[in-house]
Amino acid sequence: MDISFIKRRYDRFIRTLVEMVDDHSTDAIVSWSESGKSFIVWNESEFCKNFLPSFLLFDEMAPFIRLLRYWGFKKIQSEPWEFSSEYFVRGHPELEPPPEAFEYERPSKEVSDRYAERMKEMADAIRKRLAKKAKKQAREEARRQAMEEAKRKANEEAGLGHNEETSLVV
Numbered sequence: 001m002d003i004s005f006i007k008r009r010y011d012r013f014i015r016t017l018v019e020m021v022d023d024h025s026t027d028a029i030v031s032w033s034e035s036g037k038s039f040i041v042w043n044e045s046e047f048c049k050n051f052l053p054s055f056l057l058f059d060e061m062a063p064f065i066r067l068l069r070y071w072g073f074k075k076i077q078s079e080p081w082e083f084s085s086e087y088f089v090r091g092h093p094e095l096e097p098p099p100e101a102f103e104y105e106r107p108s109k110e111v112s113d114r115y116a117e118r119m120k121e122m123a124d125a126i127r128k129r130l131a132k133k134a135k136k137q138a139r140e141e142a143r144r145q146a147m148e149e150a151k152r153k154a155n156e157e158a159g160l161g162h163n164e165e166t167s168l169v170v
Helices: 003-022 046-058 061-070 107-155
Strands: 031-032 038-040 075-079 080-085
Touching: 003 031, 038 046, 046 061, 061 080
Parallel strands: none
Antiparallel strands: 031 038, 038 080, 075 080
């Protein structure tokens, strides 16, 4: 993967994060820490509901945390969530990781093959579960239809019509 592509993704993420954290009107939800060397998510539910979808296209904390870790952020504490990175400091947009941080090493063929095999196994397991569930649903539907048919026959034998209030219970 091209280093410049990864760097552009990093730059876009950091710009988005700075935009979220710098907005003083939302300090009750997310803000810089007092030191300016970290940021704090004060209100997780509001942050996930109102910020993440508009800035980062998801609405849960877990993927946001994975993204932060991917870009080198560390969790300082939970409750409230606080994160820091030596390259994310209030008022210092010039800070950025060294170029080698953006280098991407492709996984070996062995690792790729193992991953592909694992994905096939998972897909097979899902297909088997879905087939089993479909069979169970078909059996339940057949049982339901048989009960309805038995009830209908019993009502006919008793001389009750479909529209009558009373019916025999089978």
